[in-house]
Amino acid sequence: MKYLELQNGMKVSQLAFGCMRISDMSVTDFTELVKEALKEGVNFFDHADIYGGGKSEKLFGEVLKQNPELRKEMIIQSKCGIRRGEHVGYFDFSKEHIINSVNQSIERMNCEYLDVLVLHRPDTLADPKEIAEAFDELEASGKVKAFGVSNMNPMQMELLQKACKQKLMFNQLQLSPVHSLMMTQGLFTNMKESQSIDHDGSILDYCRLHDVTIQPWSIMQASWEEGTFLNNLDYQKLNDTLDMYAKKYDVSKSAVVIAWFLRHPANFQPIFGTTSVNHLREMCAGCNVELSREEWYHIYIDAIGHALP
Numbered sequence: 001m002k003y004l005e006l007q008n009g010m011k012v013s014q015l016a017f018g019c020m021r022i023s024d025m026s027v028t029d030f031t032e033l034v035k036e037a038l039k040e041g042v043n044f045f046d047h048a049d050i051y052g053g054g055k056s057e058k059l060f061g062e063v064l065k066q067n068p069e070l071r072k073e074m075i076i077q078s079k080c081g082i083r084r085g086e087h088v089g090y091f092d093f094s095k096e097h098i099i100n101s102v103n104q105s106i107e108r109m110n111c112e113y114l115d116v117l118v119l120h121r122p123d124t125l126a127d128p129k130e131i132a133e134a135f136d137e138l139e140a141s142g143k144v145k146a147f148g149v150s151n152m153n154p155m156q157m158e159l160l161q162k163a164c165k166q167k168l169m170f171n172q173l174q175l176s177p178v179h180s181l182m183m184t185q186g187l188f189t190n191m192k193e194s195q196s197i198d199h200d201g202s203i204l205d206y207c208r209l210h211d212v213t214i215q216p217w218s219i220m221q222a223s224w225e226e227g228t229f230l231n232n233l234d235y236q237k238l239n240d241t242l243d244m245y246a247k248k249y250d251v252s253k254s255a256v257v258i259a260w261f262l263r264h265p266a267n268f269q270p271i272f273g274t275t276s277v278n279h280l281r282e283m284c285a286g287c288n289v290e291l292s293r294e295e296w297y298h299i300y301i302d303a304i305g306h307a308l309p
């Protein structure tokens with residue numbers, strides 16, 4: 001496993017374990033998965049209050065209750081701000097909701113404190129001053145050690161950072177070889193093709209400039225609707241290319257995808273979402289593969305389905 005040393009002294013595994021899909025696992029199976037992750041050197045676990053309607057955090061808490069010694073090996077992150085209302089889903093970065101959500105996450109997970117709290121999706125009704133107050137209270141009470149955001153663009157981060165004393169250390173963003181808009185817009189700068197359209201305010205460069213760690217999510221997914229691009233006939237060319245490098249490096253295709261993320265100098269911290277011990281082992285093997293520059297571009301081009309400018 002590779003590790004990133006962050007500004008606040010945190011040493012985080014470069015691969016993070018995402019807990020969005022674990023809610024229906026048994027305690028026994030999930031305990032095995034967690035222990036395997038720790039054995040592979042994965043020390044970072046990503047949650048959200050809404051995963052499985054709270055069931056994912058509860059399951060994680062059950063593992064910690066039965067194996068309390070594991071807590072000191074873990075960096076636990078959770079997210080808040082997405083709510084299910086009576087009529088619609090909506091976003092809520094009010095001070096009251098942030099603090100309530102953290103208290104409930106800590107209780108569900110039996111973990112005393114969160115190492116990181118991330119704001120899940122931009123709330124247009126958010127008042128940065130109110131968020132800053134929530135962060136101050138949570139930090140002062142020792143309930144949260146570090147803070148970050150998710151799905152935010154540079155201006156949204158600037159606005160929030162202006163109000164908050166705490167550094168926004170993370171931005172969790174959708175990124176995979178197939179969903180790589182933040183890279184594509186930079187590669188097509190000032191061209192007339194639609195690929196030059198800026199969808200995110202140059203979030204990739206912004207995060208690198210400000211030492212914000214990007215945590216790519218849905219790293220093996222084409223999209224929510226399509227599911228994974230691995231072994232997906234709609235992504236045959238990409239799969240053939242991944243297969244070629246999988247054979248060359250004697251690893252799985254998913255390991256080649258991991259190597260593709262880690263080859264980028266932005267120091268991404270990809271979050272994987274597997275429920276399978278085998279898939280977990282296969283992906284971790286990708287940390288030992290170093291792709292060449294040409295190999296990186298080969299995968300990128302076959303994933304997006306068109307040539308460079």
Ligand SMILES: NC(=O)c1ccc[n+]([C@@H]2O[C@H](COP(=O)([O-])OP(=O)(O)OC[C@H]3O[C@@H](n4cnc5c(N)ncnc54)[C@H](OP(=O)(O)O)[C@@H]3O)[C@@H](O)[C@H]2O)c1
Nearest residue numbers: 018019020046150217218219220221254272273274275279
């Ligand atoms: N901030 C946000 O808005 C946001 C949004 C979505 C997700 N997230 C975070 O990102 C994490 C990862 O998201 P994700 O679950 O969509 O990521 P993912 O790792 O791209 O997808 C995991 C899914 O792909 C499947 N898969 C199929 N073949 C696989 C293979 N060979 N290797 C590995 N997985 C394979 C997994 O099945 P198996 O279980 O059988 O391996 C699982 O169903 C989430 O858990 C969550 O923590 C954040």
